[in-house]
Amino acid sequence: DLSLRTLSTELEVSKNRLFIGQVEWRVGSRVKPVPPLKVMDDQLSEPNAWNHNQSGPLFT
Structure with missing residues (x-):
């Protein structure tokens, strides 16, 4: 009984x-209007870019 x-x-x-992964993937693909290259440039030019992005309008 225990093993079952x-x-x-x-x-x-x-x-x-699996469900969480699907939800994350759906949310992730919906919340990507910014091209990855732009994000990379922002991170290179500003060390705290990731922190600013997390508290930005994207995550509220």
Whole structure:
């Protein structure tokens, strides 16, 4: 009984992981109006660019 419960729990966890991955991918592809090159340039020209981006309008 215990091993069966463990198996079903692991199945639930992996299903949740898959779901979370899909959601993250969907959100990530929706929130990418800025081309990666532009982001790289910003990070190179400003050391705190990532911190500013995180507190910017993208994440509110």
